[in-house]
Amino acid sequence: MNENVFGGLYKLLAKNKLKELRDELSDMAYPDIAEFIMDMDDDKLAVKIFRILPKDISADVFAYLEADSQTVIVQSITDSEIERLMDDLYVDDAVDFLEEVPANIVRRVLANTDKETRDIINRFLKYPDGCAGSVMTIEMVELHDRSTVAEAIKSIRRSGVDKETIYTCYVRDDKRHLVGTIPLRRLLLNEEDTPLTEIMSDDEQLIYVHTMDDQEHVAAIAKKYDLLSVPVVDKEGRLVGIITIDDIVDIIDEEATEDMEKMALLTPSEDEYLKTNVFTLAKNRVGWLLVLMIASTFTGQIIEGFEAQLATIAGLTACIPMLMGTGGNSGNQVSTLIIRGLALGEVHIKDYFKVLWKEIRVSLMVGILLAVANYGRMFLVRALTGDDVTNSVILVVSISVAAVVVVSKTIGCTLPIVAKILKLDPALMAGPLITTLVDTISLVIYFSLAKALI
Amino acid sequence: MNENVFGGLYKLLAKNKLKELRDELSDMAYPDIAEFIMDMDDDKLAVKIFRILPKDISADVFAYLEADSQTVIVQSITDSEIERLMDDLYVDDAVDFLEEVPANIVRRVLANTDKETRDIINRFLKYPDGCAGSVMTIEMVELHDRSTVAEAIKSIRRSGVDKETIYTCYVRDDKRHLVGTIPLRRLLLNEEDTPLTEIMSDDEQLIYVHTMDDQEHVAAIAKKYDLLSVPVVDKEGRLVGIITIDDIVDIIDEEATEDMEKMALLTPSEDEYLKTNVFTLAKNRVGWLLVLMIASTFTGQIIEGFEAQLATIAGLTACIPMLMGTGGNSGNQVSTLIIRGLALGEVHIKDYFKVLWKEIRVSLMVGILLAVANYGRMFLVRALTGDDVTNSVILVVSISVAAVVVVSKTIGCTLPIVAKILKLDPALMAGPLITTLVDTISLVIYFSLAKALI
Numbered sequence: 001m002n003e004n005v006f007g008g009l010y011k012l013l014a015k016n017k018l019k020e021l022r023d024e025l026s027d028m029a030y031p032d033i034a035e036f037i038m039d040m041d042d043d044k045l046a047v048k049i050f051r052i053l054p055k056d057i058s059a060d061v062f063a064y065l066e067a068d069s070q071t072v073i074v075q076s077i078t079d080s081e082i083e084r085l086m087d088d089l090y091v092d093d094a095v096d097f098l099e100e101v102p103a104n105i106v107r108r109v110l111a112n113t114d115k116e117t118r119d120i121i122n123r124f125l126k127y128p129d130g131c132a133g134s135v136m137t138i139e140m141v142e143l144h145d146r147s148t149v150a151e152a153i154k155s156i157r158r159s160g161v162d163k164e165t166i167y168t169c170y171v172r173d174d175k176r177h178l179v180g181t182i183p184l185r186r187l188l189l190n191e192e193d194t195p196l197t198e199i200m201s202d203d204e205q206l207i208y209v210h211t212m213d214d215q216e217h218v219a220a221i222a223k224k225y226d227l228l229s230v231p232v233v234d235k236e237g238r239l240v241g242i243i244t245i246d247d248i249v250d251i252i253d254e255e256a257t258e259d260m261e262k263m264a265l266l267t268p269s270e271d272e273y274l275k276t277n278v279f280t281l282a283k284n285r286v287g288w289l290l291v292l293m294i295a296s297t298f299t300g301q302i303i304e305g306f307e308a309q310l311a312t313i314a315g316l317t318a319c320i321p322m323l324m325g326t327g328g329n330s331g332n333q334v335s336t337l338i339i340r341g342l343a344l345g346e347v348h349i350k351d352y353f354k355v356l357w358k359e360i361r362v363s364l365m366v367g368i369l370l371a372v373a374n375y376g377r378m379f380l381v382r383a384l385t386g387d388d389v390t391n392s393v394i395l396v397v398s399i400s401v402a403a404v405v406v407v408s409k410t411i412g413c414t415l416p417i418v419a420k421i422l423k424l425d426p427a428l429m430a431g432p433l434i435t436t437l438v439d440t441i442s443l444v445i446y447f448s449l450a451k452a453l454i
Numbered sequence: 455m456n457e458n459v460f461g462g463l464y465k466l467l468a469k470n471k472l473k474e475l476r477d478e479l480s481d482m483a484y485p486d487i488a489e490f491i492m493d494m495d496d497d498k499l500a501v502k503i504f505r506i507l508p509k510d511i512s513a514d515v516f517a518y519l520e521a522d523s524q525t526v527i528v529q530s531i532t533d534s535e536i537e538r539l540m541d542d543l544y545v546d547d548a549v550d551f552l553e554e555v556p557a558n559i560v561r562r563v564l565a566n567t568d569k570e571t572r573d574i575i576n577r578f579l580k581y582p583d584g585c586a587g588s589v590m591t592i593e594m595v596e597l598h599d600r601s602t603v604a605e606a607i608k609s610i611r612r613s614g615v616d617k618e619t620i621y622t623c624y625v626r627d628d629k630r631h632l633v634g635t636i637p638l639r640r641l642l643l644n645e646e647d648t649p650l651t652e653i654m655s656d657d658e659q660l661i662y663v664h665t666m667d668d669q670e671h672v673a674a675i676a677k678k679y680d681l682l683s684v685p686v687v688d689k690e691g692r693l694v695g696i697i698t699i700d701d702i703v704d705i706i707d708e709e710a711t712e713d714m715e716k717m718a719l720l721t722p723s724e725d726e727y728l729k730t731n732v733f734t735l736a737k738n739r740v741g742w743l744l745v746l747m748i749a750s751t752f753t754g755q756i757i758e759g760f761e762a763q764l765a766t767i768a769g770l771t772a773c774i775p776m777l778m779g780t781g782g783n784s785g786n787q788v789s790t791l792i793i794r795g796l797a798l799g800e801v802h803i804k805d806y807f808k809v810l811w812k813e814i815r816v817s818l819m820v821g822i823l824l825a826v827a828n829y830g831r832m833f834l835v836r837a838l839t840g841d842d843v844t845n846s847v848i849l850v851v852s853i854s855v856a857a858v859v860v861v862s863k864t865i866g867c868t869l870p871i872v873a874k875i876l877k878l879d880p881a882l883m884a885g886p887l888i889t890t891l892v893d894t895i896s897l898v899i900y901f902s903l904a905k906a907l908i
Contacts, residue, residue: 340715373748
């Protein structure tokens with residue numbers, strides 16, 4: 001959406017030409033209308049624009065608004081407007097909205113929702129965050145297993161307008177058990193009198209998830225089978241909802257964000273960065289920083305035990321940051337690859353020895369190269385600055401670089417897989433945690449070599 | 455797909471009951487059949503299974519195979535089998551496959567492809583990796599702007615079987631310009647004699663991308679507007695292809711992986727980890743490690759300049775790793791949030807001062823908390839180990855912790871946004887690079903405070 005169009009809208013708004021504004025808005029895509037409403041600095045204007053929207057699109061636009069704008073609008077509209085809104089919203093959008101807004105708004109909204117929808121919403125709100133039940137919706141096309149293609153198409157034409165998607169239809173038996181799926185495409189391309197049971201995907205081809213399955217599993221299933229919607233069944237195998245691809249795309253983004261946050265040792269947050277207050281941000285960060293700061297007591301102890309030698313041999317202390325940095329960075333590289341590989345299902349626990357053998361070879365190559373480069377670097381620095389670093393110090397540092405790279409790569413590829421085996425989240429075994437561990441081991445290697453060779 | 459089903463398949467294969475095996479396979483979903491073929495250790499078995507597949511599904515299964523299995527199969531089948539395969543594959547799947555396999559295979563495959571398809575494939579192979587043109591396909595439903603709903607549905611029924619998706623139809627004028635889009639749903643729910651121009655999305659609602667647009671932009675558009683396919687037009691606005699949601703999902707995963715790799719200072723790789731050889735892995739890693747190792751020369755120089763004091767004041771050296779670690783970790787936390795926020799479009803350049811103000815408050819809270827904790831920790835360690843660290847050293851270290859947290863958070867939130875302004879990739883401004891910068895600044899702060907206060 002380009003700014004020019006918004007410019008035109010603002011002009012109409014400023015001149016209070018509401019009829020023209022309404023016509024312009026009606027021609028726009030819902031996400032763009034929502035963007036325009038959220039662009040208002042004045043809450044009253046936001047509500048005003050929302051109210052002039054044609055009734056048949058206002059719920060669609062509402063679903064694209066962010067929680068604070070939704071709150072503002074619901075606070076200003078009448079009970080009957082709320083009733084109409086709740087009637088038009090898809091259940092998953094209604095649940096999303098109610099999960100985000102203050103409790104008093106939830107109460108008022110539910111009080112103005114018909115009993116049937118209210119019961120469904122209350123049930124959905126109870127599903128734990130992150131499971132299939134919490135992201136599904138109920139507006140799917142359900143067909144009966146005794147129907148024919150013609151009957152199915154007729155039923156879709158009759159009720160399709162209220163469905164979130166009609167492109168995959170779900171076939172159920174008398175007891176509401178999910179017995180098959182049919183893409184709309186297959187319905188259209190088959191003869192009218194074909195029984196659904198003849199063309200539906202059943203048995204081995206029938207893909208579904210359970211209400212309590214993790215949303216990450218739902219995303220993996222959708223990706224593997226290229227589904228536009230994933231059916232959700234209860235313990236008895238009855239169809240209770242579907243999860244559509246637009247929500248699956250959101251899940252994929254959410255899961256990647258969560259992994260990145262964990263890899264940076266942040267407590268994953270529900271909200272966008274700019275919408276999170278400073279106390280929550282501080283709380284999400286301070287825990288791991290504290291743990292790692294205290295863990296570094298060990299590194300400190302190791303250095304203290306070696307302080308006498310550090311004080312007498314020139315150049316040894318100065319190389320500590322370089323060694324620790326190189327170890328941390330090279331461990332971080334491999335743990336990132338393994339964590340992502342595990343998350344995308346490209347690396348499995350059974351691949352561990354393959355991974356380890358690969359990393360040993362890679363780390364030897366990288367380690368030797370860095371050692372040689374370091375030898376040259378220290379030689380050059382000595383020539384240029386005339387510091388009194390001895391050849392044996394340069395040798396010890398260079399050998400340590402190679403050793404540290406090998407050790408850190410080994411740790412970096414091992415820990416995420418160990419976490420997976422222990423059913424912990426591999427994403428936690430990333431850079432910062434590995435760095436702290438590698439730091440300690442690097443220093444031990446470094447000082448042992450120094451003792452032995454100098 | 456559970457292992458039991460594979461077990462049954464293996465049994466049929468071992469007994470050479472090919473007819474039953476074929477029947478079993480025909481009932482399975484394509485990705486599962488592909489998984490079974492890729493599960494073969496013996497290439498001959500893989501080819502054997504591929505060959506017994508019913509002709510109408512073999513291309514669908516082939517598209518789900520990985521490049522090495524595709525290569526094996528194409529090497530073993532006849533020219534006429536290749537011709538049939540290429541005829542049945544969607545263009546985007548054919549291009550994906552040809553991009554991955556050795557050049558001699560590409561030549562043989564293209565030699566056995568009809569001229570029209572070959573020309574299209576050659577054109578698609580020329581699009582630079584990562585642009586819309588390189589991931590699009592041509593099997594879309596094109597409708598004429600003079601048609602009615604009934605004519606459109608008839609045309610879909612006639613040609614729909616060869617289309618990659620029929621759920622969004624594209625309306626063109628006489629000159630092949632894209633003039634509108636219609637979801638199949640809207641076609642089905644409207645009267646048969648409605649002209650398409652009356653119900654299609656046009657003008658402001660018409661969403662499309664250009665062939666040379668970045669695939670990241672395509673994904674952003676699809677996410678914003680919840681599209682099942684994104685139309686691609688050439689410079690003249692003519693419809694040349696579409697990108698379907700299954701490919702968009704892959705793009706979203708790819709882009710997140712690429713960002714994570716860059717954040718860990720890896721050169722992003724095209725292939726999955728287990729499929730990348732050790733030389734490529736080493737090459738992708740060594741560059742940044744070298745750069746950062748050399749950059750740490752500065753840190754070394756700073757320490758050398760302070761070596762005399764470090765040697766005489768107990769405890770100062772021992773705290774260097776803790777300070778550098780805390781600085782690196784806290785910078786990493788915020789840069790991760792900002793990089794991800796920028797990638798998802800939740801944070802923009804114009805938000806910089808909002809971000810900075812937020813980070814200053816967060817870092818003061820976190821910094822002071824850590825400083826107090828550090829004071830307690832060093833006090834406790836001294837009491838327990840009896841080391842001769844003075845109170846003023848403890849004070850200097852604690853104040854340094856707070857200062858380092860504030861500085862690293864400031865740098866961590868600034869650099870990704872600066873990168874964005876300079877049109878560089880913000881993902882590069884992550885942990886390792888920031889750590890190296892923060893290391894240097896931390897030491898300067900630490901030593902200056904030590905000089906001033908001890």
